[in-house]
Amino acid sequence: MKTTNKELSPVQQLLEKKYNSGFLNRSEKIIPAVLFLMAAVSVLTTLGIVLTLIFETITFFGDVSIVEFFTAKEWYPFSGTDPVYGIWPLVLGTLKITIIASLFAIPIGLAVALYLSEYASARTRKIMKPILEVLAGVPTIVYGFFALTFITPVLRGIFPSLEMFNAISPGIVVGIMIIPTIVSLSEDALSSVPESVRQGALALGSTKWETASKVIFPAALSGILASIVLGVSRAIGETMIVSIAAGSTPSASLDLTTSLQTMTSYIVQVTTGDAGFGTTIYYSIYSVGFTLFIFTLLMNILAQFISKRFREEY
Amino acid sequence: MALTAVNTTKNNQSVQNEELFVYNTKNLNLWYGEHHALKNINLGIKEREVTAIIGPSGCGKSTYIKTLNRMIDLVPGVKTTGQIEYRDRDIFSKDFLVEELRTRVGMVFQKPNPFPKSIYENIAFGLKIHGIKNKQIITETVEKSLRGAALWDEVKDRIHEPAYGLSGGQQQRLCIARCLALEPDVILMDEPTSALDPVSTLKVEELIQELKEKYSIIIVTHNMQQAARISDKTAFFLNGEVVEFNSTDTIFNNPADSRTDDYISGRFG
Amino acid sequence: MALTAVNTTKNNQSVQNEELFVYNTKNLNLWYGEHHALKNINLGIKEREVTAIIGPSGCGKSTYIKTLNRMIDLVPGVKTTGQIEYRDRDIFSKDFLVEELRTRVGMVFQKPNPFPKSIYENIAFGLKIHGIKNKQIITETVEKSLRGAALWDEVKDRIHEPAYGLSGGQQQRLCIARCLALEPDVILMDEPTSALDPVSTLKVEELIQELKEKYSIIIVTHNMQQAARISDKTAFFLNGEVVEFNSTDTIFNNPADSRTDDYISGRFG
Amino acid sequence: MENTARVKSEEMVSRIDGRLAKNKVVKGIFLTATIFTSIILIVLLYRIISQGAPYLTWDFFQNFASRRPEQAGIKAAVIGTLWMMSVVIPTAAILGVGTAIYLEEYAKKNKLTRWIQMNISNLAGVPSVVFGLLGLTIFVRVFGFGNSILAAGFTMALLVLPVVIVAAQEAIRAVPKELKEASFGLGATKWQTIYRVVLPYAIPGIATGSILAFSRAIGETAPLIVVGIPTFVAFLPSGYLDSFTALPMQIYNWTSRPQVDFHNLAAAGIIILLAVLILMNSVAVWIRNRYQAR
C-alpha cells in the first residue's frame, strides 16, 4: 500500500501545506481580545450608570440631609412649605408591588414551565412558548390599563373595600407581566436537563412529578433562579403599570388596598412631569435611581449566593 | 450450568412443572413512525433466569428491552401492536400503571445516566420516591447496593460527592447500584458492562449470577462470551425479528438457524 | 505477528535498526488537582504498530491517551510534569501548536460524539476546518472514510440525514470515520469498540490491522481478547502506573509482573 | 433477608396509588396554572384587538400622526421602530454573544470574571428608566448623536444586552463537552470549535432568550422618553442620525389623550406592535427549527 510519505493523498497534501504555512491565523489571537472588549462594554455600562447617578445624587445630598433621606418616614418633595425626602415610602411601595407580583408570578410561572417541559406534548410547548414570548413584549402601558380597567374592577367586585388605586391589582398585573419571562427561561433550563437523566428517574418507577421535582428541577435550579431573579428585577423596575394602576401617592402604610408610589414611578413622574430643571426635586430622581440601583444590586448578590449553593452539574 | 439455574427455581409456585413466565411477549410489533423496528416478536421469559439478547447493532435489542418496562412510551410516534404480559398482566393495559411496572422491573441503561446529585442521593432517590424515609434503611441499602455493584470500595469515602466526578465505568456501576436499591423482580440491562473494565465486568457478572437467585434478568449484550458465561437462555435478534430463542447452550453450540451460527462465529456481516 | 509488523516499517528513515518512536513519554506525571492520576509514566510507542493500553477502571488509561494529544488541556486544574515527544517534538512546547498535534493525531472517544449535523457534514467537518473546500475531494474522502469505518453500506443512502438518527454503534463508527478523514499519523482510540456489536467490532479490528500499515495506533481497551488479537505491544496500567509494557505476546503469555498475570487471567480484584 | 426485600417491594407498590394521585393533582394544578395564564392573556389580547381592530385601516398605516383621530396614522412609528431595531438587534446580539463566548470559553475563572458576571446579572435588573438617563448622558450628549435612531438604538441595546448575554451563556454552557472534544480532537482551533460547533448548537437557546429581550426593547417606553425621542414626527428617517419616533411613544401618547378615539388608535397601535413581535418570533422559531440539534 501507500507507505512512503512521498505518496500523499490530496487531503494530506493540503494539510501538509497548512502545517508548513504556519498553522494559526492571527484571528485566534485577536478574537479573545475582541471578545474581551465586548465583555467590557457591560462593565462600562455599569460604570456609566454609576457615574451618571452619583454626581447628581451628590448634588441632591447637598440640599437634603442623607439622614433625613434614610430615616424620615414621609416623601413629600412637592410640598411648597416643607418638603420631606424620606425614601422609605417609595421603598415600601416598591416592596409591596414586588412581593405581590412575586407571590403571584413565581408559583404560576414555575407551574407553567414545569407543565410545558414535563407534561405537555411537544406541540403544546411549541405553540405556547412563542405566544408567551410575544406577550413578554406587550408594552407595559397596556398592562397598566388592563390592571386599572379590568383587574381592579373585578377585585373591587369581590372586595368592595379595595380602593381604585391599590397595591394588589398592579401587583398581580406586574406578576402577569413577568410570568412569560419566568416561564420561558425556566422552561429552557428544565428542558436542557439531559433526557437520559429523566429516563433514569422514570425507570425507577417515579411519576412525572417525582422526576420533575426531585431530579429535573434541582438540576435546572440555577437556570430557574436566574429566570426568577430576572423576573423579580423587572417587577422592581416596572414603571408604567404602577404609575397607571397604583396611583402616585407615596405611602408609608402597610395597607395594600390604598394608593402608593414606587421608586420607579416616582422617577418617571418627575422625568415626564413638569418639575423644574435644576431643582432639588429634579436631582432627587437620581438619588432614588441610585437607591433603586443598590436595591437590585443587593438582590442580585443574594441570588448569586443562592444559586451558587444550589447549582448541580450535569 | 444454565440448566441447573433453571432447576433452582423456588417452589413457592403451585405448579412446578408448568412454564413460569415473568414476561410473555406475544406477536409484538413496533414502529418508529414508518420504521418497523420490531417484527412479530414472541418470547417467553422465565423467572429466575438470565436471558441474554444478542444481535447486531440496530437489530432492535434496545427497542425491545425498552418496551418491556414501557420506557419506549417516552419516544413520540411509537406504535405497538401485540401483547406483553408481565406475570400474566398485560403491561399495556390501563390497570397496570407504568410506575408499578417500572418499580417491579429495574433498568440499567447503555449509557451511564447518574442524576446530578451525590452518589448517596443517586441511590437513595428510588427509595425516597417510594416513600421510604427511614434513614437507617436508606443508608444500609445504599451501602448494600454499592457493594452489589462492586463500587463500594472505590467510593465509600466520597459517597456524598457528586456522581459526575466518577469515571465512566464507575458511573455505570452506580446506575446498576441505583437500580438494585429497589430490589426489583426483573432487571433489564442494556449492555450494562460495555463501559466497564474486565474486573468490574467480572464482578457484575458474578453479581448477576447471584441476583438470579432472587430476580429475573434480561440482558442485552454485544459480548458473546458474556452471553455464554452468564445466561440461561439466549435470544438472537436480527432486523427486528427473533431468529432463534433457546437455551444458551443450544444457541452457542448447536444453533438451529444458520444465521445464528454465522453471527456467533463472527462470519456474519 | 507483532514482530513482523515492526519489520514492515519502510526504510525511508535513515537508521533502520534504531528504535523509531512516534511517541516517547518520559517521566510523565499528571495531577487532577490533588489527585495524582499518572505516576512517572515512561513509554516509547513505535511507528506503525498497534499499542494497546489495558488496566482496570480508573487506572488512568483515558487520562494518558488524552494527554497524548493534549485533550487533557480542556480539563481545568490539570498539572503535568515530565515530557512527551511526538516524533521528537516536545508536545508541551510552545512551538508545537496543539491544533497541529491534534490534526496529526486523530482521536476516537469512549462515548460516541457525533456532531448534530448530517453524516456527511460530520466527516466533512475536519476537512473544512482545515481549509479544504474542494467539493470533490470532500465527497471522495467522506465515502472513503465511511467505507474505512465499515459504515458505508449502512448509511450510503442517507448521508445527508442527521447523525443522531444512527444507533449507538453506528454513531461510534461514524466517529471513527470522521477521524480517518484527516488521514492522521497516529490514531488514539479510547475503547472505540465498547459500544459496537461483535460484527462491527470485527470489522473495526480488521480495519485497525489494515490501518497500521499507514498509521500508528494506540488503543485503550477493556477487552483482553481484543488487545491480544490486534495489538503488537501492550501496556498494562494500574493505579496510574505502567506496571508492564512489552510485546503483546509476552504480556499475555509470559508476563513479568504477577499483577499483570492476575489481571489478564481475571484473578485481579 | 429475601423476605424483607419482597415486603419492601410490595410496600412500595402499595404506595403507588397515592403517588399517582399526587402526580395527578400536581399535573392538574400545573394545567390550571397554564390555562389560567392563557385565559388572562387571552382576555388581555381580546380587549386590545376588539378595541383596536376596527381602526386598522390602510390609512392608519399610510398616515403620520395627526390631531384628528380619523386622520392619524402610525407610519412614522412603525418605520421608526424598525429602524431602531435594526440598530438594537445586531448591536445587542453581537455584543451579547461575544461577551457570553468570552465568559464561557475564554475567561479564566477568576475574580475579575466573577465580577463581570455579577455585574451583568445586576445590570439585567437595573430599571429601564435608569438606562434612559445613561443613554441621554452618553449617546445623546457625549457622543453627540442627539435624539437620533442611533442614540435610542444603542440605549436599548445596552438595556437588553444583559438578558442576551445571560441567555447566550446558558445556551453555550448547555453544549455537550463531548462535542467540543470531538472538534478539538480533529485539530480545530478554539475559535473554529466555538464558531462551528458551539454556536450552531447554542443558537436555538440564544435565539429564544434574545427574542425575549428584543421584545422588551420594542415595547419599552420609559427610556425613550428620557432620551428625548420625539412623538410627533411626520417624515421618515433617511439615516441613522435622523430623528424618529417609535411605536411605544406613539401608543403612550395616544393613551394619555382625552379623546376616546385616540385610545382606540392606541389599541390599534398595540396590535401593530404585537404583529411586529410575532414577526420577530417567527424568525426566532425559524432559526430554532433550522438549527435544532436535539
Place this chain on the structure above:
Amino acid sequence: GNNNADNGAGGNGEEGQDAQLQGQISIDGSSTVYPIAEAVAEEFMLEQPDVKVTVGLSGTGGGFEKFIAGETQMSNASRPIKDEEVQGLKDAGVDYTELQLAYDGLSVVVNKENDWVDQLTVDELKKLWLDNGKTKKWSDIREGWPAEEIKFYSPGTDSGTFDYFDEVILDGGQIDKSATLSEDDNVLVQGVTGDKNSIGYFGYAYYLENKDNLKVVPIVNGEGKAVTPDAETIKSGEYEPLSRPLYTYVSNSAVKEDEAVKAYTQFTLENAAALAEDVGYVALPEEEYTKQLETIEGLK
C-alpha cells in the same frame, strides 16, 4: 439652519406661500401642551413639507433641560418658567421669548351619582383639598351633605396642573395626604367614575370627553357667580380662578437666524386659536396672539 426665504416674515399674518423653507425644528416639553404643538406641526408641514418638525413630550422640566442644552428651538410648558430654569438658560446664553398659546380650564368633577354637590366656592375647595391631618367627610364641608368619607383624585404633584391648583386654591399648602394622585388624567377620570364619594380635578379636555360619566362642579368666581367651565366662560375669563394659560418658549437666536423657526413661530401664533380648540383647549382672546406676533416680529 440654512434656508433661502427672504419674504417669509410677512407681518400681515399671511405666510409667505411661495417660499419653500427647509430645515429642522425640534420641539419638546409638556405633555399637556403637546396636542396643540402636534396640531401646529401637522398643519405647518402641510405647507412646508421640507421643514422637518418633531415634537416630544419629555415634560415641562425635561423640555427645559433640552432647551437649555440647545437641543430644541422651542419648549412647551404647562406652567411659567421657574427661576432655576431661567438661571440655566442665562448660564447657557439662551435668550428666549415666552408665548402663551391657549387656556386650559381645570375642571372640578364629582361622581355622576353625587347629587348633593351643586357648586363650590374657592374656600370650600380649599377646605376640601388642604391637608388637615384628618380624614374628611362631605358633611365637614357643608351642612346637610352626607357623612361619607371623601375620596380625592388629583393629578400628580409633579404636573403643571397640580402646580396651578396648588397655587390658586391651596396657596402652596399641602394637598390632602389621602389624595390619590396619578400622572395620567385618564386614570383620574377612571377613579372619579368608579367612586361615589370622589372628587377630582383635571384638564378641561378630559372632562369634555367624559362628560357623560362625570358631573362637573360650577365654581364660584371672584364676582360671586357660580360658573361652569366651557369654551365661552374660560375664554372670557369668567371661569376663574381655575383657568390657566399654556406656554411655549422659543429661542430668540433660533428665530433670528433660522427662517424656518421664525416662520414656524409665526404660524403657531396665527393658528393656535383654532388648533387649540380642535384639541380641547380654549383659545386666548384674539389680541393676545397679535401682541405676541409683534414681539416675534421685533426679534431682528
